[in-house]
Amino acid sequence: MSAAAEAPGDWLRKRAALSPSAPALFVDRTVVTWADLDARVDGVAAALATRGVAAGDRVAVLLPNGLPLVELVYAVPRAGAVLVPLNTRLAAAELAWQVDDAGARVIIFDDATAPLAAAAASTHGALVHAGDLCAAVRPVGASAPLSGIAPPSLGDVHSIIYTSGTSGRPKGVMLTFGNHLWSALGSALNLGLDPADRLLACLPMFHVGGLAVLLRSAIYGHPAVVHPSFDAQRVNAAIDDGATIVSVVATMLARVIEARGPVPYPPTLRAVLLGGGPAPRPLLEACAARCVPVVQTYGLTEAASQVATLAPADALRKLGSAGKALFPTDIRIDHADGEAAPGEAGEILVRGATVSPGYWNRPEETAEVFRDGWLRTGDLGRVDDEGYLYVLDRRDDLIISGGENVYPAEVEAVLLSHPAVAEAGVYPREDARWGSVPAARVVLRPGMSVASGDLRRFCRERLAAYKVPVEITFASTLPRTPAGKLQRRLLSGP
Amino acid sequence: MSAAAEAPGDWLRKRAALSPSAPALFVDRTVVTWADLDARVDGVAAALATRGVAAGDRVAVLLPNGLPLVELVYAVPRAGAVLVPLNTRLAAAELAWQVDDAGARVIIFDDATAPLAAAAASTHGALVHAGDLCAAVRPVGASAPLSGIAPPSLGDVHSIIYTSGTSGRPKGVMLTFGNHLWSALGSALNLGLDPADRLLACLPMFHVGGLAVLLRSAIYGHPAVVHPSFDAQRVNAAIDDGATIVSVVATMLARVIEARGPVPYPPTLRAVLLGGGPAPRPLLEACAARCVPVVQTYGLTEAASQVATLAPADALRKLGSAGKALFPTDIRIDHADGEAAPGEAGEILVRGATVSPGYWNRPEETAEVFRDGWLRTGDLGRVDDEGYLYVLDRRDDLIISGGENVYPAEVEAVLLSHPAVAEAGVYPREDARWGSVPAARVVLRPGMSVASGDLRRFCRERLAAYKVPVEITFASTLPRTPAGKLQRRLLSGP
Structure with a gap:
């Protein structure tokens, strides 16, 4: 041949x-x-x-x-x-x-x-x-x-x-x-x-x-x-x-x-x-x-x-x-x-x-x-x-915002690189225009403080604008499994 | 990969x-x-x-x-x-x-x-x-x-x-x-x-x-x-x-x-x-x-x-x-x-x-x-x-008859397998219905004879009907190059 x-x-x-x-x-x-x-x-x-x-x-x-x-x-x-x-x-x-x-x-x-x-x-x-x-x-x-x-x-x-x-x-x-x-x-x-x-x-x-x-x-x-x-x-x-x-x-x-x-x-x-x-x-x-x-x-x-x-x-x-x-x-x-x-x-x-x-x-x-x-x-x-x-859920908590993919882990990694942040969780929030937008909840290191606006600015310098959380709230703990894995699905709750 | x-x-x-x-x-x-x-x-x-x-x-x-x-x-x-x-x-x-x-x-x-x-x-x-x-x-x-x-x-x-x-x-x-x-x-x-x-x-x-x-x-x-x-x-x-x-x-x-x-x-x-x-x-x-x-x-x-x-x-x-x-x-x-x-x-x-x-x-x-x-x-x-x-000529004297391919060499091989035939050349003849049809010219072995109709019947037993020459004529020689290669293009002439 x-x-x-x-x-x-x-x-x-x-x-x-x-x-x-x-x-x-x-x-x-x-x-x-x-x-x-x-x-x-x-x-x-x-x-x-x-x-x-x-x-x-x-x-x-x-x-x-x-x-x-x-x-x-x-x-x-x-x-x-x-x-x-x-x-x-x-x-x-x-x-x-x-x-x-x-x-x-x-x-x-x-x-x-x-x-x-x-x-x-x-x-x-x-x-x-x-x-x-x-x-x-x-x-x-x-x-x-x-x-x-x-x-x-x-x-x-x-x-x-x-x-x-x-x-x-x-x-x-x-x-x-x-x-x-x-x-x-x-x-x-x-x-x-x-x-x-x-x-x-x-x-x-x-x-x-x-x-x-x-x-x-x-x-x-x-x-x-x-x-x-x-x-x-x-x-x-x-x-x-x-x-x-x-x-x-x-x-x-x-x-x-x-x-x-x-x-x-x-x-x-x-x-x-x-x-x-x-x-x-x-x-x-x-x-x-x-x-x-x-x-x-x-x-x-x-x-x-x-x-x-x-x-x-x-x-x-x-x-x-x-x-x-x-x-x-x-x-x-x-x-x-x-x-x-x-x-x-x-x-x-x-x-x-x-x-x-x-x-x-x-x-x-x-x-x-x-x-x-x-x-x-x-x-x-x-x-x-x-x-x-039938697609039931996109992979691994993927947030799709106006057709762009936002991976929570990528945004969390940036938040965690801030000296004041001990833990970070990113989750989707419904949005009339973009379908979804990312939001975040963070736990600060003991004795540290940072304003939500400063954290968002920190993100903006390191991430595309559509990946920057529209809101960052503070908490004393994040929901986790007994093994310590972050449960992002529980972040959007109260 | x-x-x-x-x-x-x-x-x-x-x-x-x-x-x-x-x-x-x-x-x-x-x-x-x-x-x-x-x-x-x-x-x-x-x-x-x-x-x-x-x-x-x-x-x-x-x-x-x-x-x-x-x-x-x-x-x-x-x-x-x-x-x-x-x-x-x-x-x-x-x-x-x-x-x-x-x-x-x-x-x-x-x-x-x-x-x-x-x-x-x-x-x-x-x-x-x-x-x-x-x-x-x-x-x-x-x-x-x-x-x-x-x-x-x-x-x-x-x-x-x-x-x-x-x-x-x-x-x-x-x-x-x-x-x-x-x-x-x-x-x-x-x-x-x-x-x-x-x-x-x-x-x-x-x-x-x-x-x-x-x-x-x-x-x-x-x-x-x-x-x-x-x-x-x-x-x-x-x-x-x-x-x-x-x-x-x-x-x-x-x-x-x-x-x-x-x-x-x-x-x-x-x-x-x-x-x-x-x-x-x-x-x-x-x-x-x-x-x-x-x-x-x-x-x-x-x-x-x-x-x-x-x-x-x-x-x-x-x-x-x-x-x-x-x-x-x-x-x-x-x-x-x-x-x-x-x-x-x-x-x-x-x-x-x-x-x-x-x-x-x-x-x-x-x-x-x-x-x-x-x-x-x-x-x-x-x-x-x-x-x-632009296709100028189909390969090697190919005769296309009603969309079917007829290769002169294949038909010649059958004619040559007849005991009375010494040389055979197959060439296209124009046809109103089929475009082209095959025709043949043969040289008989010395002292042998065979009718054109018998030769066509001989072909019909061995070849698809559309490959059987519509006419078989007899000649004493076939046109060849000095090297002896059959010149099929000259067969259709007088």
Whole structure:
């Protein structure tokens, strides 16, 4: 037998060959074709090589959505390097930790993220302004493709995306070219592929959900409408202008619907992919009443975004369900005695072509989470006898605030680093706008005192704003099990 | 890193889990749902195991299109065995050779193919009537899935499909689960996926083109309308009844259009995939005039059917082109000095995830045809500067007659086995109905004589009817190069 050749990993290159003059991007009031984008990306890849970026290097990118970020998403792999998209909402200390952990060779920033980038660059990471890479290639077609870079294999790592964990220490999720490709194909087999499709990218591309929208766009050959940040009015305008598939989290969808008022949506809007945590029932009912075709999804970074989705046809019959496992994935529910029967609750396990090979430089956590071919999500759920998944509780007290994950352990670790704090517990508080927000209860060291406002300021310097507890109360003890384990669920009580 | 899990290889099983009550097949005036089909196939797989079929065995299937063939296409891999679909139009001697070459454990037949099957069973192949496997499971849900069969990997061989070659000896093309899956995905990324799609399977499933329609149906979750054989009126009725994608060869399309008369086609017909050889320009123009959305394709068994397709939008601008290489494939043109420049003619090479790992038990031919990751098709073509492929001549004097491949060398080998024949040359003759038909010129041995009709009868006993020369003429010499190589192109002259 001859060696099996694979599907392509440079999706942009293939797409530019297939449909060069079709629109690839609607961004910053301009239209960029696939051939234009491909030529620009050649230029950026060459500029990265000039800056010393070589095969296997990690390239951290600290940029908001926009043409430079899009170019880098394609150019970093084309230069043979691994993309490390950084969350622009994180605090400098958090970013510095991730840059260091990834061993990034360069950190790419723009004017808006310059101060953060400067503060984040520590032992690793030469600072490079995106304008120095991207502006250089404005005359399209001036750059030749980089030579000497082997085309990627589907098993190669495409990107490392940081996700916080129960230990409080963020972990870099490695996602391969194959993970991303199968994620896109699984989504297409579920939602269909309409030649008129236009994908709205209003989620930040430093999260897997936003990145997946962009990559699907190249794999499908459908243009992406890229918004620099979320703006409800602008989302509505994009839908009126022909966006057919919109990816959002629940808090965004609520604001989009609210901003819309009574104006109906055009029939061209064929799917609103709703991810990033649980969807409140009133929101789903409001969408159903307005014929908004909501497709609920359950996904996670470790599985390259969508794992299961619920078709609009099932939205009311299976209210609260995240639907069925997509074509490339399988779901299993495990409890203490092994595989759960239909209807029984347990931990959600995921297997398939979209599942990450593991965490960057974390063999122990990888071995713990990825076992026997299954990803142990830590999330609690059940699968009914028709195969529909119900997510009962997100993993390990995870607080989902406006689609961003907040791990109590990570916030507690910061509180505990304050000299006056002896014990800290972080728990979710319901919030009309964000779904949930973090709150904290602390026990002070004997003889020490600190004001709640000072503690919050202490957190703000070390954590992204959405992770800072909205309220910090003081107590003499925290609820614990006899073994001393913090019982966070009891913190929200009186 | 943990081992990467793959996309599923039992597409029917996954599809039945995703959309159990949706229609899978319209066949024999009945509708079969995915759950029904899945249960039936469990029964057939169990029946195969009872007959001694074990993992890795080859199972030859000599059946026309219909529910039993569909069930076996899914059940043979589910039993861990390799599917060997046999062309029901072949002569018994040809079939016996293939059954023997494949080392088939069983040959499955029905009432119509019983005499052929009996004649084809030689040293290999126990005869099993399809009714004994399939009828047994009519009460749906009675059979449990076979245990102990490992799920297929995408690199495993799914089927072996015989194709004749220049040497005159048919070769078994091994196609993996991954080859078929990527073929389906490449086609979807090209044509789109509409939830209303309904695929017409009127091509025989013992050819890769017909088999691919059925497998796409399960991978997409779109029902297949299965016709027992080609009937132009019935194709038109299926289109009126909602078939959206129809796969045909040129001679079939001409008859469908002719049978239609002036009645327009409904807008639900969104693609007529036209493969199996060159399309005559008048046919393409007639289709354009009637707004029939013809999608010309270039494909071959060694690449699991479609390699390139031409979008209807380009049909007139690029008349005569077979379009661009699909998402999972690359095309290159090679001439004697290496890779050809745009516009230059040369041999068509194909690479990608749909390309076969090689020929069954033919290491030498495999090494010759599959080199450095490229499949050398033997077909002559050029690629223009926009990347559109033009097929200039099919490989090695191949005659395509009504979509069936006729290799002159194979027919010549039979003629040469007649005691009176010293030399034989087979060449194409234009035919209004079939596009081309084979004709032959022979040189008799000194002192020997044989009537043309007797020679044709001799061929008919050893070859499929469509391979038998329509006319055999006699000559004292055949045109040859100075080195003695037959110049078939000169045979059609005076």
